[in-house]
Amino acid sequence: MSEQLFTAVTEARDIKEKNFSTFDVNGTGIVICRFRDEYFAIENQCSHALSAFDAGRMRGYNIICPLHGATFDIRDGSVTSLPAKQPIRSFPLRIVDGMIEVDLTNTN
Numbered sequence: 001m002s003e004q005l006f007t008a009v010t011e012a013r014d015i016k017e018k019n020f021s022t023f024d025v026n027g028t029g030i031v032i033c034r035f036r037d038e039y040f041a042i043e044n045q046c047s048h049a050l051s052a053f054d055a056g057r058m059r060g061y062n063i064i065c066p067l068h069g070a071t072f073d074i075r076d077g078s079v080t081s082l083p084a085k086q087p088i089r090s091f092p093l094r095i096v097d098g099m100i101e102v103d104l105t106n107t108n
């Protein structure tokens, strides 16, 4: 098992329920999503035509790409509807003292 290297990103309470925020962490764009008080981290780049998700929205455990409407499961980055065919990366996430920390050196 590889070593985990977590980086603090934001306070958990700053992510609204059924919503997400985007961040740049050491040059990597990520999306932190919150649904049913669980938090998930995925890359902020659609696998279809590389759009960011900033102007997208969430529906349940799915995030919807704003450009052509592909959807991905925020829990593991898998594709849940076309036109995307390839998954996006999802990253290990933990909460320590109310801070969300993400390990960008590994994927789920």
Ligand code: FES
Pocket: 046, 047, 048, 049, 050, 051, 065, 066, 067, 068, 069, 070, 083, 084
């Ligand atoms: S860039 Fe996301 S669906 Fe096309």
